[in-house]
Amino acid sequence: MATMRLEIVTAERMVYSEEVDMLVAPGIDGQLGILPNHAPLLTALQPGEIRVDKEGEENYMAVSGGFLEVLANRVTILADTAERAEEIDIERAEAAVRRAEERIAVGTSDADLQRAVFSLRRSQARLLAARRRRPRRDRGGAPQQPS
Ligand code: ATP
Numbered sequence: 001m002a003t004m005r006l007e008i009v010t011a012e013r014m015v016y017s018e019e020v021d022m023l024v025a026p027g028i029d030g031q032l033g034i035l036p037n038h039a040p041l042l043t044a045l046q047p048g049e050i051r052v053d054k055e056g057e058e059n060y061m062a063v064s065g066g067f068l069e070v071l072a073n074r075v076t077i078l079a080d081t082a083e084r085a086e087e088i089d090i091e092r093a094e095a096a097v098r099r100a101e102e103r104i105a106v107g108t109s110d111a112d113l114q115r116a117v118f119s120l121r122r123s124q125a126r127l128l129a130a131r132r133r134r135p136r137r138d139r140g141g142a143p144q145q146p147s
Pocket of ligand 1: 035064081082083087089090092093096119122123126
């Protein structure tokens with residue numbers, strides 16, 4: 001089966017670099033599904049989760065925004081911040097959600113409100129991605145014995 005290269009990078013680090021089968025990313029105008037040999041594309045991203053299918057497994061990541069480029073069967077995501085599901089500190093994201101909600105409820109200047117809304121969306125994206133991996137692991141039950 002055809003694959004494509006996916007690289008997710010931030011200014012600080014390489015978050016993910018693998019050959020993958022499929023990718024779903026939060027494009028600025030909605031969800032973007034990308035398969036191998038996709039036409040060239042450059043788009044902005046909004047806060048959300050990235051789903052990556054690789055060898056029959058789904059992997060999730062959170063992204064807070066940035067850009068996605070498809071060129072020559074290679075997808076590059078230059079993200080403001082990005083974390084793999086297993087790296088996400090759920091309590092930290094929950095606390096960030098609470099802080100943002102409080103700031104929104106109190107009502108401040110437009111600029112502060114906008115910051116709080118983006119903080120809320122970043123944190124919600126982290127919670128979404130982080131929680132994706134729990135049910136999968138639980139569904140698996142006891143580790144399989146080799147037959
Ligand atoms: P917080 O208020 O908890 O710092 P934030 O949304 O302000 O959250 P960012 O400025 O988006 O945080 O990110 C700062 C750095 O911390 C980035 O490297 C990001 O990947 C990382 N990060 C933020 N929240 C989490 C989290 N819940 N789990 C793991 N890493 C996180």
